[in-house]
Amino acid sequence: MSTSERTSSGGSDVLVVEDLSVVLGGRTVLDGVGFSAAAGSFTGLIGSNGTGKTTLLKTILGIVQPTSGRVLIDGGAGSRQRPLVGYVPQKIELEPDAPLRARDLIGLGLDGNRLGIPWPSANRRRLIDAMIDAVNANGFADRRVGLLSGGEQQRVMIAHALISRPRLLLLDEPLANLDITNSHEVVKLLSHIATDQNIAIVLTAHDMNPLLQAMDRIVYLAGGRAASGTTAEVVRSETLSDLYGHPVEVVHAGGRVLVVAGECADDENPPTSPPRDEPGVV
Amino acid sequence: MDGSTQALTGFLSNQPVQTALAVSAITALVSAAVGVFAVIRGQSFAGHAFSGIGAAGGSGAVLVGVQPLVGFVTINVAAAGAMEMIGLRGARGRNLATGIVLGVALGLSALFLALDTAYTSRSGTTVSILFGSLFTVQPSLLPTVAVIGVIVAGLIAALYRPLLLTSVSRDLAAVRGVPIRLVGIGYVVALALAVSLSAVTIGAILSTALLVGPAATVLHVTRRTSTALALAAVLGVAACWIGILVSYASASWSTDARGWPVSFCIVAVVFIFYLSTSYGSRLGRRPRSPHPAHDVSPRPD
Numbered sequence: 228m229s230t231s232e233r234t235s236s237g238g239s240d241v242l243v244v245e246d247l248s249v250v251l252g253g254r255t256v257l258d259g260v261g262f263s264a265a266a267g268s269f270t271g272l273i274g275s276n277g278t279g280k281t282t283l284l285k286t287i288l289g290i291v292q293p294t295s296g297r298v299l300i301d302g303g304a305g306s307r308q309r310p311l312v313g314y315v316p317q318k319i320e321l322e323p324d325a326p327l328r329a330r331d332l333i334g335l336g337l338d339g340n341r342l343g344i345p346w347p348s349a350n351r352r353r354l355i356d357a358m359i360d361a362v363n364a365n366g367f368a369d370r371r372v373g374l375l376s377g378g379e380q381q382r383v384m385i386a387h388a389l390i391s392r393p394r395l396l397l398l399d400e401p402l403a404n405l406d407i408t409n410s411h412e413v414v415k416l417l418s419h420i421a422t423d424q425n426i427a428i429v430l431t432a433h434d435m436n437p438l439l440q441a442m443d444r445i446v447y448l449a450g451g452r453a454a455s456g457t458t459a460e461v462v463r464s465e466t467l468s469d470l471y472g473h474p475v476e477v478v479h480a481g482g483r484v485l486v487v488a489g490e491c492a493d494d495e496n497p498p499t500s501p502p503r504d505e506p507g508v509v
Numbered sequence: 510m511d512g513s514t515q516a517l518t519g520f521l522s523n524q525p526v527q528t529a530l531a532v533s534a535i536t537a538l539v540s541a542a543v544g545v546f547a548v549i550r551g552q553s554f555a556g557h558a559f560s561g562i563g564a565a566g567g568s569g570a571v572l573v574g575v576q577p578l579v580g581f582v583t584i585n586v587a588a589a590g591a592m593e594m595i596g597l598r599g600a601r602g603r604n605l606a607t608g609i610v611l612g613v614a615l616g617l618s619a620l621f622l623a624l625d626t627a628y629t630s631r632s633g634t635t636v637s638i639l640f641g642s643l644f645t646v647q648p649s650l651l652p653t654v655a656v657i658g659v660i661v662a663g664l665i666a667a668l669y670r671p672l673l674l675t676s677v678s679r680d681l682a683a684v685r686g687v688p689i690r691l692v693g694i695g696y697v698v699a700l701a702l703a704v705s706l707s708a709v710t711i712g713a714i715l716s717t718a719l720l721v722g723p724a725a726t727v728l729h730v731t732r733r734t735s736t737a738l739a740l741a742a743v744l745g746v747a748a749c750w751i752g753i754l755v756s757y758a759s760a761s762w763s764t765d766a767r768g769w770p771v772s773f774c775i776v777a778v779v780f781i782f783y784l785s786t787s788y789g790s791r792l793g794r795r796p797r798s799p800h801p802a803h804d805v806s807p808r809p810d
Contacts, residue, residue: 288684310685316678324728325549325676326737332677339674340685342667344735371732372677 239265241311241394241427242287247296249282255451256282259296262446262455264427266394269418271438272431274448280431283448284399287429288314301394313388315398319380323373329383330368333358336387358386362416378409382416389420396420398430402437410437417441435462436483464489520757525644529753529771532646535658536706537719537745542665543703544724545737546696550676555592555697556720558607559704562588562614564713566705567638568621571629577638578650581708582657585701588614593694641712641772643753654709657702664699668692673734710749711772719745722779729786748778 242264249257257279264270274280285291287298300311313336321327334355338345345351359368362382367375372383381401388396398417402410418441421428432438435445439458446455447462447470454461454470461467462484468474474489520526547553563581570580592606618638625634637645665672671692675682682689700720707716723741731737752775760768 290680290683312684314681314684316680319677320679321677322549322551326545326728326732326734327549327673327677328732331673331734335670335674335677339670340682340687341670344666344669369732 239267241266241301242429243299244283244287245296245299247283247286247298248294249279249286249291250294251282251291257286257293257453258451260446260448260451260453261296262444262453264395264429264444266427267422267425268427268443269421269438269441270427270429270444270446271435271442272429272446272448273433273435273438274431275433278448279451280433280448281399283453284397284431287397288312310391311394313391313393313396315381315384315388315396315401317399317401317403319372319384321373324371325373327372328369329364329372329375329379330355330359332372332383333364333368333386333390336390354390358390361389361420362386376409377404378406378413381405381409381413385413385416385420389424389426392424393426395427395429398428400431400433402432402434407437414438414441439484462486516758520754523757524648525646526753526757528646528648528651529643530750531651532654532706533643533710533749533753533775534746535654536703536710537723537749538742539658539661539665539699540703540707540719541723541741541745542738543661543699544720544722545727545734545741546665546672546676547700547720548724548728549734550672550696552696552700553717553721554604555607556700556704556717558592558611559585559588559701560708560713560716561611561618563704563708563716564639565614565618565621567708567713568618568625568634571625571634571638572621576650576653578653578705578709581705581713582702584614585705586698589694589697589701593690593697637712639712639714640770641708641710641715643710643771644756646709650709654706657706661699661702661706664695668695668699672696711775715772715776718776718779719749722776722783723748726779726783726786729789744782745779748782749775751778752776 240263244260244262247257247260248255260279260283262270272280272283282291286293287300289298334345334351336358337351337354359365362385364379364382364386367379367383372380375383385396385398385401396417401413401417405413414437417428417430420426430438435442435447435458438445442458444455445458445461446453447467449467449470450472452470454466462477464475464477467477467486468489476487476489478485478487544553544556547556563585566580566582566584567577568580569584570577588610591610622635622638625638633642636642671682671687674685674687675689675692679689682692704716704720707719710716711719723745724737726744727737727740731740753771755778756769756771756774758768759774763769
């Protein structure tokens, strides 16, 4: 599961993003971003706040329309009955005491967009039980979704997204509110799902460190532009300096990778430096 | 024994009582269903707003000489449309829009109620619009009530799954192709209609009691959406019928021959139900607090 040699070239690409640019309200949010993700691969979209991660995700989901370039999912073979993309939003807006069990939410992944009241069936129940097993949610499947912890909700939402058998699973900052143990568990689960079910997993994160072991590909975003490849190719001082447009240095310290602003020869205020609130760590 | 059987026969063969039982049952059924979703969607404030807005419609209707129900329905559905148009995205915008519409409507009802008293010389209008007069509902109104009930039930049954999905996450629902705006409008219309029926049953001001009361009561009892809907419906109907019975019987022991107002009796039963389950569940929940360590972890925001 290390930074593997699995390449995303060839016919097995589930997601192809080509030269994507998005201009929102006159501001260029994404500028010529391109990468691809193969079936069974794990891709991290890494960047600090305001680098265009969320916009990239929404463009792939079809919520935001690209100004130029295109997004191709499984050759464009989607349908409403069997969505190609499973999506896990960052937050659940549900009231904590709402009467909705985890297993009910997982079931909504099958048919939550349809009209009418769902009828229980043996087949439906079997599919839901299989998903509960797949994400190790047996311990809390019958509890209220709103009362679960962040990590538990994350698992339930993953099961919800997977039950319709998508080809691509997109997750918006799945590790943002988790502690180290829960982060690790979720990353392990996602890696397993990618290989086991042969689907492409693409997630956004502001910190690459919890993902270093799992990522087959990294798409590193800065100032609306992206560098993609294996972590070995991308997380290097030369590549990232080029992306940021000013010198940065990749530092390995205590098993973690830090990106710090390098020596700037000519100015005090580099145009796109790593943000101050997370000093140096990207 | 014979005495009580006779009294019960008298109760059930009484025409106003029969109408009251039927109207309140239909109202309670749909209010409970709409109320459970109001709680899930965090939209019970909109329900409160409709109760105040309905007062303007009801009093306006009396002024122009039509059934209060017509006024309740007209103004609430119009207000639902106005709220959807003003309230853009998010709960905050929605609450502000609701507040603006509510303020205007309450001002109007103050005007209409004053005019009602002045021109129709029926001083009881204010009380009957605001606090209800279930025993004076005409049997001829029953078909209208039934039709509105069927419309609300149909809307909730049709939108059941999209409503749940949008309350979990609007983005997620959008990705799954749910027309969020349409679903929202459909629900608000159901809410407006349910509150209108409630206004006829227990009065405009009290109407949220039937909406939120049974729904809030069952939250402590069940974790399943379908069970919550069924239980809330049963509790709502039970509260109405017990309230009607108590109000009817109170005429014989109360110093005033008219007895206790039926709206008070119904709301009192709703409140007793709520107290008993919230107290009961607190007793039952204390010993096993689930996941003490996990539940303090920050929730996604």
